[in-house]
Amino acid sequence: MKKKAIITVDSAVLNEDDDMISVVTPGDFYEMEDGFKVEYNETKISGMEGTKTTIIIRKNSFDLIREGTTETKMEFENNKRTVCLYKTPYGVLDVKINTKKLDINIKEDGGTINTMYILEIGDQTALKTNLTIDIKVN
Numbered sequence: 001m002k003k004k005a006i007i008t009v010d011s012a013v014l015n016e017d018d019d020m021i022s023v024v025t026p027g028d029f030y031e032m033e034d035g036f037k038v039e040y041n042e043t044k045i046s047g048m049e050g051t052k053t054t055i056i057i058r059k060n061s062f063d064l065i066r067e068g069t070t071e072t073k074m075e076f077e078n079n080k081r082t083v084c085l086y087k088t089p090y091g092v093l094d095v096k097i098n099t100k101k102l103d104i105n106i107k108e109d110g111g112t113i114n115t116m117y118i119l120e121i122g123d124q125t126a127l128k129t130n131l132t133i134d135i136k137v138n
Helices: none
Strands: 002-013 019-032 035-041 051-057 061-068 072-077 081-088 091-107 110-121 127-137
Touching: 002 035, 061 091, 072 081, 072 091
Parallel strands: none
Antiparallel strands: 002 019, 002 127, 019 035, 035 051, 051 061, 061 072, 081 091, 091 110, 110 127
């Protein structure tokens, strides 16, 4: 069953400057047989206008899928390294994700995902990133 929800996504790069991006957007929340699903449209603020984001949430992992102007499928599972392609209007990036901490607390009325991971893009310096996704069902 589809429920309306408010999704808050806070992403912080943990370096000297502690770069923080916060987006609050309406979306849809679904209960599935093996977990939950969240869908929302990215906005101009996120820099991905024209992209639909889907988050598939399971007990011990989640996938962040983007389709549209930006395309990717990022997988997060505690103490696991994953690799994905990140397609943008400016080119394709090779992205490595090393999930160091993952806490999923989602129920029928929403909840929170909190993860800390190391993000490597190509040959650039690895970024220690903290991502919090808060889902409030209306």
